[in-house]
Amino acid sequence: MSKQQFQDFVAGLVPSWRLSQRKVLALCIRALVLSQCCSLSALARALPPTTQLRYRLKRLARFVDNPRLDLLAAWKSLAYQAATLQPHGWLPVLVDETGLRDRASLLWAAVPYRGRSLPLGCLAFSPRLIKHSLWKLREGFLWCLYQGLGRHQARMVVVADRGFAASHFFRWLHRVNLQFVVRVPAKVYVQWPGFKALLSQLELKPGSRQWLPGLRYGPKQAPLNLLVVWRRGCPQPWLIATSLQDPAEVFRLYRLRMRIEAFFKDAKSYFRLEACQLRTGARICTLFLALSMAFWWLAFHLPLPPNWEAQVRTRGPLSWLSLSLERLRTILLLLLFDSFPDLPLPTSQPPKTG
Numbered sequence: 001m002s003k004q005q006f007q008d009f010v011a012g013l014v015p016s017w018r019l020s021q022r023k024v025l026a027l028c029i030r031a032l033v034l035s036q037c038c039s040l041s042a043l044a045r046a047l048p049p050t051t052q053l054r055y056r057l058k059r060l061a062r063f064v065d066n067p068r069l070d071l072l073a074a075w076k077s078l079a080y081q082a083a084t085l086q087p088h089g090w091l092p093v094l095v096d097e098t099g100l101r102d103r104a105s106l107l108w109a110a111v112p113y114r115g116r117s118l119p120l121g122c123l124a125f126s127p128r129l130i131k132h133s134l135w136k137l138r139e140g141f142l143w144c145l146y147q148g149l150g151r152h153q154a155r156m157v158v159v160a161d162r163g164f165a166a167s168h169f170f171r172w173l174h175r176v177n178l179q180f181v182v183r184v185p186a187k188v189y190v191q192w193p194g195f196k197a198l199l200s201q202l203e204l205k206p207g208s209r210q211w212l213p214g215l216r217y218g219p220k221q222a223p224l225n226l227l228v229v230w231r232r233g234c235p236q237p238w239l240i241a242t243s244l245q246d247p248a249e250v251f252r253l254y255r256l257r258m259r260i261e262a263f264f265k266d267a268k269s270y271f272r273l274e275a276c277q278l279r280t281g282a283r284i285c286t287l288f289l290a291l292s293m294a295f296w297w298l299a300f301h302l303p304l305p306p307n308w309e310a311q312v313r314t315r316g317p318l319s320w321l322s323l324s325l326e327r328l329r330t331i332l333l334l335l336l337f338d339s340f341p342d343l344p345l346p347t348s349q350p351p352k353t354g
Helices: 001-014 019-034 040-046 055-065 071-085 134-148 150-155 167-175 247-255 258-269 283-301 306-312 320-339
Strands: 091-100 104-113 116-125 157-158 177-182 187-191 195-198 209-217 220-230 236-240
Touching: 001 019, 001 104, 001 306, 019 040, 019 283, 040 055, 055 116, 055 283, 071 104, 071 116, 071 134, 071 150, 091 134, 091 150, 091 177, 091 258, 104 134, 104 247, 104 258, 104 283, 116 134, 116 258, 134 150, 134 167, 134 320, 150 157, 150 187, 157 247, 157 306, 167 177, 195 283, 220 247, 236 247, 258 283, 283 320, 306 320
Parallel strands: 091 157, 157 177
Antiparallel strands: 091 104, 104 116, 177 236, 187 195, 187 209, 209 220, 220 236
């Protein structure tokens, strides 16, 4: 895990950045992988000890404060990498929000990968300062990822939960030709020709599935199709609004949504996401761009030996992230013990007898 390997990894993703910016980003990713903590002080301790700790901390602080960093280029590059990772069929982009304690809300986008997900980018904002522009932030974030896909744009599908269910948002997705699969609440009016009713008034029972095409949803009367699935053992049905035409594909895509929740769990448990003490949205976005790239590095640039899972697991399968982090811990422990010199063992003296 040399510094040059991380610099080459960063240069392949953001070649438009200045060399000095790429070097510090590579150091930040390397420190995240080693320390597994999103605190600047922990990252500073994980940097190469060429200077005092306070100077390393200042270097990281200057980096996250740099207004000239082109985060949009990095998000677009990760989106294109995701498209090449899954070159055929629909490309589901999972979107959801999580909180950073009381400091900020985080809008994340991710793509499914081996039962979990890989992050594409993060947009941090303060809910107290957002009034009417929250949807504009969401739309701009998705538009940036859409532009980064290049020739793969037509394959992008936005997959989200009920927090993104709004008729004006669906109309915007139609207008920019973005496909979507979004769960919607039951207390919303939908319209058929000559009929208007709440979704909660549909006659449903556990185990049923209905496909309702050609509806008009909400006050803006957004055109969409609706898949209603009530799985046995669930307290309520899934009401899934979509622009797609295949109900089986819609059900498959929405089931992938929980993988972004798995990413939130991974980021908070393995990388101590909430240890981040940054308070401004720009600084948080910069640090979490490095976190996103750290996930990609662990997924594709940390080689695992053959039959590695059988060597480390006790029961049940392990995720790709658990396997990578276990491999990393093993390498670090071996390097640690190999660095100690072989000192002669003390000779034991026979006890003296009276």
